[in-house]
Amino acid sequence: MSAERPEDRLDPAGLTNPVPEGHSSNSRLERVLRSGRFAVTAELNPPDSANPEDVYEAARPLSEVVDGLNATDASGANCHMSSLGICALLTRVGYGSILQISCRDRNRIAIQGDVLGAAAMGVSNILCLTGDGVQVGDQPGARPVFDFDSISLLRALRTMRDDGMFLSGRKIKTPPKIFLGAAENPCIPPFETRADRLAKKIEAGAQFIQTNYIYDLPLFERFMNRVRDMGLDEKVYILAGVGPLASAKAARWMRTNVPGIHVPDHVIDRLEGAEKPGLEGKKICIEIIQQMREVKGVAGVHVMAYRREELVSDIISESGVLEHRHAGTGRRRKRTAG
Amino acid sequence: MYAVRRFAVRHSRFFEWVYNCFEPAMVLLDPIFRRVGYNRLEAPVVLFEKTVKGLLFDCKMCGQCVLSSTGMSCPMNCPKNLRNGPCGGVRENGNCEVKPAMKCVWVDAWEGASRMKSGDKITTVQPPVDRSLEGSSSWLRVAREMAEQKRATKEAERHAMAEAFPEAHLEEPAAVPLAYEPSAARPHREATESTTVFESGSKKEGA
Numbered sequence: 195m196s197a198e199r200p201e202d203r204l205d206p207a208g209l210t211n212p213v214p215e216g217h218s219s220n221s222r223l224e225r226v227l228r229s230g231r232f233a234v235t236a237e238l239n240p241p242d243s244a245n246p247e248d249v250y251e252a253a254r255p256l257s258e259v260v261d262g263l264n265a266t267d268a269s270g271a272n273c274h275m276s277s278l279g280i281c282a283l284l285t286r287v288g289y290g291s292i293l294q295i296s297c298r299d300r301n302r303i304a305i306q307g308d309v310l311g312a313a314a315m316g317v318s319n320i321l322c323l324t325g326d327g328v329q330v331g332d333q334p335g336a337r338p339v340f341d342f343d344s345i346s347l348l349r350a351l352r353t354m355r356d357d358g359m360f361l362s363g364r365k366i367k368t369p370p371k372i373f374l375g376a377a378e379n380p381c382i383p384p385f386e387t388r389a390d391r392l393a394k395k396i397e398a399g400a401q402f403i404q405t406n407y408i409y410d411l412p413l414f415e416r417f418m419n420r421v422r423d424m425g426l427d428e429k430v431y432i433l434a435g436v437g438p439l440a441s442a443k444a445a446r447w448m449r450t451n452v453p454g455i456h457v458p459d460h461v462i463d464r465l466e467g468a469e470k471p472g473l474e475g476k477k478i479c480i481e482i483i484q485q486m487r488e489v490k491g492v493a494g495v496h497v498m499a500y501r502r503e504e505l506v507s508d509i510i511s512e513s514g515v516l517e518h519r520h521a522g523t524g525r526r527r528k529r530t531a532g
Numbered sequence: 533m534y535a536v537r538r539f540a541v542r543h544s545r546f547f548e549w550v551y552n553c554f555e556p557a558m559v560l561l562d563p564i565f566r567r568v569g570y571n572r573l574e575a576p577v578v579l580f581e582k583t584v585k586g587l588l589f590d591c592k593m594c595g596q597c598v599l600s601s602t603g604m605s606c607p608m609n610c611p612k613n614l615r616n617g618p619c620g621g622v623r624e625n626g627n628c629e630v631k632p633a634m635k636c637v638w639v640d641a642w643e644g645a646s647r648m649k650s651g652d653k654i655t656t657v658q659p660p661v662d663r664s665l666e667g668s669s670s671w672l673r674v675a676r677e678m679a680e681q682k683r684a685t686k687e688a689e690r691h692a693m694a695e696a697f698p699e700a701h702l703e704e705p706a707a708v709p710l711a712y713e714p715s716a717a718r719p720h721r722e723a724t725e726s727t728t729v730f731e732s733g734s735k736k737e738g739a
């Protein structure tokens with residue numbers, strides 16, 4: 195009798211799949227990271243459309259090369275299809291999705307509810323962000339919320355998962371099985387305390403970190419030195435953020451108009467001097483990915499490029515970081531990340 | 533005022549010292565506050581607190597002051613109201629993403645904290661603010677909370693014997709008494725009993 199009910203044929207949250215020992219979710223990203231392999235995630239830019247095909251079209255080229263697809267949450271305070279909507283679509287076809295939650299647009303009531311909804315739809319990775327201010331977006335007159343900040347949000351979600359309750363103390367019948375992430379921006383001030391803030395994020399519940407764009411390797415190395423000194427690379431998986439620059443002009447524009455992006459002059463000069471700046475931007479990106487592989491404590495890369503999913507897919511393939519993915523060749527490292 | 537609040541951050545060490553003298557005094561006053569009534573005290577203290585902290589720190593009276601953990605830089609002046617900052621949008625010159633003419637409140641906070649004795653409190657994860665407490669006195673809240681913690685510690689000490697001998701406590705109520713003991717019931721102890729729970733020296737006693 196019950197087999198006739200259509201909902202019984204569905205198990206979107208994968209409740210019947212047991213979570214692997216020592217893991218906190220069924221996330222592919224978590225499995226890859228815990229196995230010690232170099233992980234790859236990419237950003238999927240949300241369409242201004244209500245058509246699911248627009249999501250799938252953007253996701254297709256990326257799905258073959260990544261362990262998780264970040265669905266941005268109105269990044270830059272611009273309105274697009276919601277991260278939750280996109281993640282729900284992605285999980286339906288079996289892609290690993292990373293739900294992004296920005297504290298700018300929703301209060302604690304909305305967010306805690308969304309997390310249960312997302313987990314029920316099979317979303318198993320959540321990236322907690324503070325979010326850009328509304329002033330940079332397309333609707334600067336909006337009321338900013340910022341009820342949580344990224345760190346209190348992490349702690350709230352960890353409480354939901356580990357203690358099975360809302361912040362009010364009310365019980366959650368089936369807690370969400372989620373792998374928790376946060377962002378970090380190592381290349382902007384205050385440099386000296388960025389690693390301390392990372393420690394705070396780990397303390398709050400972060401299990402993986404995706405950084406903002408990194409074009410300044412020496413500055414990033416300085417940050418990583420501090421991270422390793424504090425032993426943080428043993429407690430969290432760090433995915434370095436990279437992305438191709440289209441031209442010197444675009445790089446300059448990003449530097450002045452997008453909050454939190456640092457592009458050093460020598461990178462801009464290189465683009466300016468190139469015959470085909472687009473190709474040069476791609477080359478620079480591939481080089482950075484390959485250098486990131488060698489940085490101790492970096493567990494993977496996070497590739498971002500606004501609405502250029504094909505290009506991102508090419509960059510990942512050409513960088514060669516996936517060549518070590520054949521069974522049994524993963525570099526195994528002992529990790530204690532919770 | 534912006535200039536004064538920047539001054540306060542530069543002298544965070546001094547203000548930390550001032551507050552470290554002020555806080556225990558408030559806690560000591562708790563029995564008096566309770567007798568007068570916290571309800572009656574709220575409005576005048578709010579007025580006073582608002583004036584002093586408004587002048588020094590551009591205090592927004594969130595009612596849940598964490599200045600000691602934020603280098604004396606009030607986090608409610610951050611346009612995103614971050615309680616665990618800074619965000620990822622700080623400008624190259626250390627100014628705020630949202631208000632370019634203002635120094636990032638959290639860049640100041642980490643700087644201020646580095647000058648303070650217990651500056652590493654800035655690494656503590658702070659919860660989101662409770663909006664329903666906005667406009668209330670944080671000082672009175674601290675006095676109540678710390679006094680309550682003291683009482684709780686005393687209570688825990690008093691229960692230690694019962695917890696060590698749980699069966700006896702259940703089977704023979706007089707073996708590990710926890711209830712209030714009138715002074716006449718303690719013939720071998722000097723009568724120093726006072727009426728407030730806060731001062732009552734009802735230490736645990738060998739049964």
Ligand code: SF4
Pocket residue numbers: 609610611612613614617618619620621622623627628629630631635636637638639
């Ligand atoms: S830059 Fe600093 S003050 Fe401005 S919103 Fe970010 S954390 Fe707050």
